[in-house]
Amino acid sequence: MALSTNGSEESELYHAQIHLYKHVYNFVSSMALKSAMELGIADAIHNHGKPMTLTELASSLKLHPSKVNILYRFLRLLTHNGFFVKTTVKSNEGEKEEDIAYSLTPSSKLLISGKSTCLSSLIKGALHPSSIDMWSSSEKWLKEDKEQTLFECAKGENYWDFLNRDSDTLNMFQDAMAADSRMFKLALKENKHVFEGLESLVDVAGGTGGVTKLIHEAFPNIKCTVFDQPQVVGNLTGNENLNFVGGDMFKSIPPADAVLLKWVLHDWNDELSLQILKNSKEAISHKGKDGKVIIIDISIDETSDDHGLTELQLEYDLVMLTMFLGKERTKTEWDKLIHDAGFSSYKIIPISGFKSLIEVYP
Ligand SMILES: C[S@@+](CC[C@H](N)C(=O)[O-])C[C@H]1O[C@@H](n2cnc3c(N)ncnc32)[C@H](O)[C@@H]1O
Structure with a gap:
């Protein structure tokens, strides 16, 4: 790397780049969390009753064997983000070899289904595709002279009408609200x-x-x-x-x-x-x-x-x-x-x- 004549300017540029990239890729953390919720990772670890190795987890989640390493990559980010904790366990009783196992944190315990503190339906509601897609219309929304929501600008109907269109969507929203209320x-x-x-x-x-x-x-x-x-x-x-x-x-x-x-x-x-x-x-x-x-x-x-x-x-x-x-x-x-x-x-x-x-x- 070439030496800078102005170190602080260079460092400011690097920090600015990291700051910007971090905000650009924040959605990956949200989506990885949603995937973990949909797969039921927290339930699997909770039901296992002790830290779970990658192979145990992949088998319990019925993932294709070719996807074990992909699961590891999701867990690596989610562990970094505070949703899981890595510990080491003996591979087999009495053997010296150790394996990595995952356990829950207070945040991922909020994904255990059936508990009064389960927030899975909040994730489903908040990260519903319609609420994410609408953001691609934000420039159009901001430039036009119409008093309507971004949701309406993008989808052609307001959110309340969208919810009332069918009982599945209305239930999705009410379940999210009920989870928050509990x-x-x-x-x-x-x-x-x-x-x-x-x-x-x-x-x-x-x-x-x-x-x-x-x-x-x-x-x-x-x-x-x-x-x-x-x-x-x-x-x-x-x-x-x-x-x-x-x-x-x-x-x-x-x-x-x-x-x-x-x-x-x-x-x-x-x-x-x-x-x-x-x-x-x-x-x-x-x-x-x-x-x-x-x-x-x-x-x-x-x-x-x-x-x-x-x-x-x-x-x-x-x-x-x-x-x-x-x-x-x-x-x-x-x-x-x-x-x-x-x-x-x-x-x-x-x-x-x-x-x-x-x-x-x-
Ligand atoms: C964000 S939710 C809050 C629900 C609940 N208070 C909670 O915290 O779980 C807003 C609620 O307003 C209700 N709502 C919307 N328009 C209404 C109206 N005109 N009269 C009564 N309720 C209405 C919706 O059906 C929805 O249940």
Whole structure:
């Protein structure tokens, strides 16, 4: 390599190149993770009950013998990315020869099916081909004068219509949401006080009721209603204190002591979010000052020292923008939206790492 007359310029160029390439190829890490999920690698290791060698894994996954080395290459990247850990095991009982074996990390344990913490359906939903393909239309989208999402620009229909087109797609989306909701269990345990004393709660745009079921489990005496579009909740049945109601949150919301809006306001622009918040305020109005709205969403903090966390929040913002013309909001934006809807005060409590719970009072 030729010696540079200006070492720092050269080093800056190399760093810039690595930085750029890393962002270009980040999708490979996402896709390798999706492949691992589809193959069921985490289930195979979990069911084996101890670290698994490459040959054991390939045979359990029923891979073609010619693909063992390919599996190794996937595992090498995924191990580097923190999804698996390599250990050495004796090849055969009593023998000296050692083999490499793979075990799970806390992140890949989130792929074990059947567990309440399984996030496989979130990966399926987030990395669905339609949500990836749409990005090839981003230049067209940005240059044309049409108020539509990138998804609509690319696919000719909006995301909600796409979801409602067939039950498989709608289930794919609702399963992804339900998986995300089950992760709320820990946050609920840490924030029980938010729900204590409530006699009724309506989970607006609550999907198939992932979060409400957790609340119902922890507080069986609260009368819980999951309110969503008729095609989502129409066939669902609950029990005495857990019921499903179909309707349109832009028209009216069933009355309750508290309205829960989880992962809802980020789907909508400020004008439509304001409408949802005003209808929420009306729904709790019979409780006077004792009613509340509980929002679970992201509160972006660009000043945070946690670069990775802020990156995730900003990535979510672009997902909401491109799929729904929605947005993730900063604290200042939440402040304005909440006050514009006529509420007097609020409290932001950070939960599950990158989301926040916002208690809003009339
Ligand atoms: C991002 S999902 C959130 C689901 C749920 N809150 C959760 O966190 O799992 C948004 C939900 O809004 C519902 N939705 C969309 N438009 C609606 C409307 N006009 N009225 C009621 N629900 C609606 C969708 O059916 C979907 O279940």
